[in-house]
Amino acid sequence: MSSTTRSKSHVSVLTSAINPLANPRGAKKLCELCQNLAYLQCTKCRVTFYCDTEHQQADWVGIHEKICQLLIPIRTAMPFHSLQADRDHHRTQILHRQEELIEISRAVAQKKLFEGKYQESLPAAQLSLRCAMDVYGPSAVQLVPAYLLLAEANVGLGSLSQAEGYLSQAEWTVMKTPECSQTVRHQLHRNLGRLYTATENLEGALLHFANDVYYASEEYGLDNIVTCGGYFLMANVFIKQEKMDIASSLYTEVASTWHSHLTKLLETHTPGSMTLEHFFDEAQQAEADQMLRAMLKVPESSPKQATAQNTLVAHSLAMLWFLGGSPDKALEFGRKALQFSQLVPDHSLTEPIQGLLQLVAERGPHLTIAS
Amino acid sequence: MSAEFTPRQKVTFLPDINKPGQERTSPRSRMQKKGKETETAQPARSQTPTVSKDEIALFRNSVRQNACVEMLRGGFHRSFSELFSLLQRWKEIRLAAGPGSAIWQHKSLEEQPAKLHTLRHYLTKAETALRAGAWSAVYDQQVFLAQYFREPEDRWLSCHFYQTSLNSARRVKIDGGRKEAEALANMGQVYMEQGQLDSAREQYECFYQLTAGRAWRSEGGRSLHCQACEGLWRVYTQLADRPLQANDYRAAIDTLSKAFQMAKEAGDHRIEGEAAYRVGLAYQCVGDQVTAKRFLNMYMEMSTALGDAGGLGKAYKAIAKSLESEGKLSETVQYLEKFAEVSQGNNQYHNLEEACMCLGVIFNSRGQYERGCTYFERGYEIARDLGEVPLLQRAQVFVGSARAYSMIRKYSRSIETASHSDLLLLTGWKESRQNVFTDTTGSAEGKI
Numbered sequence: 001m002s003s004t005t006r007s008k009s010h011v012s013v014l015t016s017a018i019n020p021l022a023n024p025r026g027a028k029k030l031c032e033l034c035q036n037l038a039y040l041q042c043t044k045c046r047v048t049f050y051c052d053t054e055h056q057q058a059d060w061v062g063i064h065e066k067i068c069q070l071l072i073p074i075r076t077a078m079p080f081h082s083l084q085a086d087r088d089h090h091r092t093q094i095l096h097r098q099e100e101l102i103e104i105s106r107a108v109a110q111k112k113l114f115e116g117k118y119q120e121s122l123p124a125a126q127l128s129l130r131c132a133m134d135v136y137g138p139s140a141v142q143l144v145p146a147y148l149l150l151a152e153a154n155v156g157l158g159s160l161s162q163a164e165g166y167l168s169q170a171e172w173t174v175m176k177t178p179e180c181s182q183t184v185r186h187q188l189h190r191n192l193g194r195l196y197t198a199t200e201n202l203e204g205a206l207l208h209f210a211n212d213v214y215y216a217s218e219e220y221g222l223d224n225i226v227t228c229g230g231y232f233l234m235a236n237v238f239i240k241q242e243k244m245d246i247a248s249s250l251y252t253e254v255a256s257t258w259h260s261h262l263t264k265l266l267e268t269h270t271p272g273s274m275t276l277e278h279f280f281d282e283a284q285q286a287e288a289d290q291m292l293r294a295m296l297k298v299p300e301s302s303p304k305q306a307t308a309q310n311t312l313v314a315h316s317l318a319m320l321w322f323l324g325g326s327p328d329k330a331l332e333f334g335r336k337a338l339q340f341s342q343l344v345p346d347h348s349l350t351e352p353i354q355g356l357l358q359l360v361a362e363r364g365p366h367l368t369i370a371s
Numbered sequence: 372m373s374a375e376f377t378p379r380q381k382v383t384f385l386p387d388i389n390k391p392g393q394e395r396t397s398p399r400s401r402m403q404k405k406g407k408e409t410e411t412a413q414p415a416r417s418q419t420p421t422v423s424k425d426e427i428a429l430f431r432n433s434v435r436q437n438a439c440v441e442m443l444r445g446g447f448h449r450s451f452s453e454l455f456s457l458l459q460r461w462k463e464i465r466l467a468a469g470p471g472s473a474i475w476q477h478k479s480l481e482e483q484p485a486k487l488h489t490l491r492h493y494l495t496k497a498e499t500a501l502r503a504g505a506w507s508a509v510y511d512q513q514v515f516l517a518q519y520f521r522e523p524e525d526r527w528l529s530c531h532f533y534q535t536s537l538n539s540a541r542r543v544k545i546d547g548g549r550k551e552a553e554a555l556a557n558m559g560q561v562y563m564e565q566g567q568l569d570s571a572r573e574q575y576e577c578f579y580q581l582t583a584g585r586a587w588r589s590e591g592g593r594s595l596h597c598q599a600c601e602g603l604w605r606v607y608t609q610l611a612d613r614p615l616q617a618n619d620y621r622a623a624i625d626t627l628s629k630a631f632q633m634a635k636e637a638g639d640h641r642i643e644g645e646a647a648y649r650v651g652l653a654y655q656c657v658g659d660q661v662t663a664k665r666f667l668n669m670y671m672e673m674s675t676a677l678g679d680a681g682g683l684g685k686a687y688k689a690i691a692k693s694l695e696s697e698g699k700l701s702e703t704v705q706y707l708e709k710f711a712e713v714s715q716g717n718n719q720y721h722n723l724e725e726a727c728m729c730l731g732v733i734f735n736s737r738g739q740y741e742r743g744c745t746y747f748e749r750g751y752e753i754a755r756d757l758g759e760v761p762l763l764q765r766a767q768v769f770v771g772s773a774r775a776y777s778m779i780r781k782y783s784r785s786i787e788t789a790s791h792s793d794l795l796l797l798t799g800w801k802e803s804r805q806n807v808f809t810d811t812t813g814s815a816e817g818k819i
Contacts, residue, residue, distance in 0.1 A: 207424075210443035213451075214436055222452050231448060238446055245502050246446035253448060 015040040015056055018049070032059050033123060044068045047075035062123030063108055070104075073097055095135065102131045102146075109149045114286050118156035125149040141177040144170045144184050148191050155191075155198055163195055186215035186230075193233060202237055209234045225288070228257040232291050239298070248309075251295050255312045258288065262319040263352070269323065285324050292317045311340040311349050318356055327360045334360065435481045438491050449501070450494035457531065464527070477524045489519060506542040510550050513539060517557070530565070533557045552581040552595060559602055568610050575602040600637035604630045604646060611649070620657045627653050631666075644673035644682060651689060660693045667693065680717040684710055688722075691729070704733055724753040724762060731769060740777035747773050 018041045023029055029038040031051035038049030040056055045068045050056040074097055081087045105128035112121035129146035136142045147170035154163035170188055174180050189212035196205035213230040220226045235250035295313050314337035322330035334357045341350045382402045429437055435458065442451045458480060468474045480486055493512045500508035517532035533554070540554035555578040562571035579599040587595040607630035614622040627650045634646035651666035667690045674682035687710035694703040707730045714722035727750035734743035751766035782800075785793035799805075 206444050207440070210440040211436075213443055213448075214439045217455055222455055234443070234446070234448075243446065249502060250446070250448060 014043055014060065015050065015053070016043050017041075031055055032064075033126070042068065045072050047071055058120075059123045062112075062120050063105055063127055064123070066108060067101060067104060067127075070097065070101055074101065098131050098135050102128050102135065105131065106145065106149065109153070113149065113152055113156070116156070118153045121149070121153045125153055139173055139176065141173055141180050141184070144173050144180075144188065147173070148187055151191050151195065155195055158198075160195065160199055167192055167195055182215045182219040186212045186219060186226075189215065190230060190233065193237075197233070197237055197240075202241055205237050206234065209237065223257055223260070225257060225261055225284075228254045229287065229291070232294075247298075251298065252309055254291065255295060255309055255316065258292065259312045259316045262316050262323070265323060266319050266356070285320065288320055289317070292320070307340050307343045311337055311344055311353075314340055315349060315353055315356070318353070322356065322360060322363075327363050330360050331357070433481065434484050434487055438487050442491060442495060445495060447495045447498045450491070450498050453494060454490060457528065461527075474524075486520075486525075490516065493519075501539075506539050507546070507550060509539045510536050510543060510554070514554075514557070526564075530561050533561050547585075548581050549585075549587055549595075552578055552587070552599075555581065556595075556598060556602065559606070563606065563609070568606060572603075572606045572610065575599060575606055579603055597637045597639070600633045601639065601642060604633040604637065604642055607633065608646070608649060611653075615653070615656075620653060624650070624653045624657065640673050640677060641679070644670045644677070644679075647673070648682075648685065648689070655689070655693055655696075658696075660697050664690060664693050680713055681719065684713045684717065684719060684722050687713065688726075695733075700733060700737065704730065707733070720753050720757055724750050724757070724766075727753065728766070728769065731773065735773055735776065740773055744770065744773040744777055 017039060018029065020029065020037050020039070029041075029049040030036065031038045032048055033055045034051060036051045038051050040050040040052065042048040042050070042056070042064070048059075048064065048068075048071060050059065074094060078087075078090060081090060105124045109121045109124035109128060112118075112124065125146060129143065129150060132140070132143045132146050147166045151163040151166040151170070154160070154166065167188075171192070174185060174188055189208045193205045193208035193212060196202070196208060209230055213227055213234070216224070216227040216230055231250050232254050235247040235254070238244075238247040238250065292313050296310060296317075314333050318330045318333035318337055321327075321333060334353060337353045338350070338357070341353055382398060384398060428440070432440075439451055439455065442448075442454070461479060465474050465477075465479075480490075493516050497509045497512035500506075500512065513532050513536035517529045517536060520526075520528040520532070537551070537554040537558050540550040543550045555574050559571045559574035559578060562568070562574060579596075579602075582596040582599045585596070607626050611623045611626040611630065614620070614626070627646070631643070631646040631650050634643040637643075647666045648670040651663045651670060654660070654663035654666065667686055671683060671686035671690070674680075674686055687706050691703045691706040691710065694700075694706060707726055711723055711726035711730065714720070714726055727746045731743045731746035731750060734740070734746065747766065747770040751763070751770050754762040754766045782797075785797055
């Protein structure tokens with residue numbers, strides 16, 4: 001109850017009603033999200049319009065709160081400048097502002113996608129697409145990342161036909177630009193693979209993931225964490241196809257890549273500072289966490305292999321949370337890793353795990369280590 | 372698109388006389404028959420020929436991408452990473468070598484689709500075997516690949532696969548190390564070809580230890596132990612070259628003696644003989660002629676047993692050299708004559724010429740200028756037949772000097788006495804340059 005009253009007052013602060021009939025002739029105000037006739041106007045910037053309060057709320061939470069003021073110079077009409085130089089200057093300024101807007105909206109959409117908030121990421125993604133279209137034209141290759149974001153959001157929401165539409169648009173644009181970068185290509189194929197997995201077209205998914213891994217290896221190298229993200233997705237498909245041996249060998253690959261990457265990061269971290277630098281942003285961290293936890297859950301064919309891999313995975317998770325700044329989770333995973341390492345005949349990992357637990361203890365003296 | 376397209380019916384005007392058994396013969400009836408046929412054929416023809424996505428990808432993408440994607444689709448990620456890293460490594464080597472080097476002109480693997488396909492096929496087979504844990508199958512595939520890349524520009528690929536085959540052979544526990552032994556032999560050979568003698572030695576020594584006491588046979592029927600011994604012999608012989616060049620004779624002798632041991636153990640007389648020869652030569656360089664002669668005699672016996680005339684000739688020459696440095700000139704002469712005989716029997720004219728020259732020099736040094744002269748002349752004739760100018764010139768010098776030496780005593784005596792007959796002799800000689808001095812007296816020689 002209170003939420004609705006609060007939202008109503010919230011609404012009344014931010015928006016004011018407008019009458020479509022009162023608009024000047026030929027100037028139709030359209031809703032930001034659905035492009036219908038608009039009945040509400042944002043009071044803060046006065047250049048954004050909505051058809052009803054629902055859409056206004058969604059847009060505010062999605063992106064508008066961050067970019068309200070930035071929209072004003074872009075959407076107001078160009079003032080009169082008598083000199084050509086002034087007009088050109090104005091135009092370049094507007095271009096800069098639009099590019100900034102594209103970047104901000106893309107970053108916001110990406111963050112929300114990694115957090116799993118698919119519905120909320122839609123306004124941001126749509127804005128980035130529209131701005132990119134304004135700046136670069138309707139079929140430029142710079143639109144492809146925006147298409148990919150929208151497709152990912154739709155796959156997460158389950159509206160697969162929409163996602164397919166966006167992805168085919170993206171694919172067509174990439175095909176028309178032969179000098180497209182390999183990063184874009186690998187992202188495209190990854191999203192296509194995700195779509196096909198969701199639609200249960202497993203062979204197609206495998207084809208696209210194969211292309212994704214190829215392009216990612218070309219761009220980043222064979223041992224990079226980006227490439228092994230592709231391997232993880234492929235392994236999921238193989239599990240669906242009941243080919244457990246292939247899946248387990250892929251998981252081993254992913255686990256060892258992440259393990260070596262994190263060990264390297266830990267080595268560079270420990271000799272020096274007490275402060276934690278940001279080694280990877282929250283998005284990558286969330287992704288890695290999800291991947292590694294999924295690998296822990298999968299049952300293995302031979303128990304010996306299982307414990308060895310579980311040791312690696314648990315150790316990696318411990319390092320990940322330690323570097324990510326939450327020592328209690330690091331402790332939990334570290335203890336699990338120690339347990340697993342004792343079951344394995346080859347005790348090479350016991351020492352590093354114990355070292356890590358020491359570090360965690362140093363960081364938080366109130367935490368106790370139970371051996 | 373072609374669903375509604377009805378092709379014009381081709382009907383022959385005259386009936387076909389070659390096909391027997393046709394009843395209707397008028398064009399109209401033939402058209403009716405043709406119509407029925409085209410109706411049945413049309414539904415099949417109405418579909419436009421479609422190209423599948425795979426074929427499009429084959430056409431559009433590079434060969435390398437197609438190969439990699441095929442491998443990944445099958446789940447062969449290890450094969451993919453191996454192929455990828457191999458291609459990457461080739462590019463790096465090529466870049467590092469720079470535009471002027473030999474490797475710059477070579478075609479990369481990507482431009483040779485046949486090789487890429489073979490690689491893909493066998494790598495995927497190896498990976499399937501690896502997943503099943505059948506390490507010996509993995510080893511077989513890798514050895515096949517190593518032997519497939521025989522060309523000199525693919526030598527590095529061959530080496531890489533021999534290395535990986537050694538690793539997988541080490542995992543094969545069932546056959547008691549036999550595959551490991553074979554892999555070690557292959558690696559040793561590879562290192563020898565590359566010139567890395569120390570690594571080759573290590574590999575061959577491991578191979579030797581593994582095969583000691585085991586009666587394994589390779590496909591050709593040769594015992595693996597003999598192969599090990601032979602391999603070690605070769606390595607030691609080559610290893611001895613370095614100290615020989617540095618004049619470190621002791622070290623050379625040690626290595627060469629080890630080589631000789633190995634050759635003896637291998638049981639092959641030919642290489643045993645050669646090893647003995649090298650050891651003998653090394654002892655000669657040091658100055659220990661007795662031991663040298665012992666080894667050289669061994670070599671001589673073995674060469675005679677094998678009927679190896681070239682080897683026999685070399686043995687005689689070396690023994691003669693030993694004897695010469697010991698100062699036993701008559702025996703030297705004996706051996707040199709044997710050398711000359713053998714070379715003549717074998718038509719080895721260079722050796723024969725050398726033998727004649729040496730004999731001539733020895734006779735000269737002993738004062739037997741006549742015999743020296745004959746040998747020099749024989750050498751000269753051979754050099755002339757061979758047509759080699761330096762040898763020819765050398766022979767000419769020797770012949771001339773020998774003839775001069777043989778004449779000098781008489782000549783100087785004639786000049787001193789200056790009697791009438793002597794003067795006649797001298798002028799006769801000046802005119803014709805024949806050797807008139809020794810002919811008349813015949814006792815001028817032999818006076819040392």
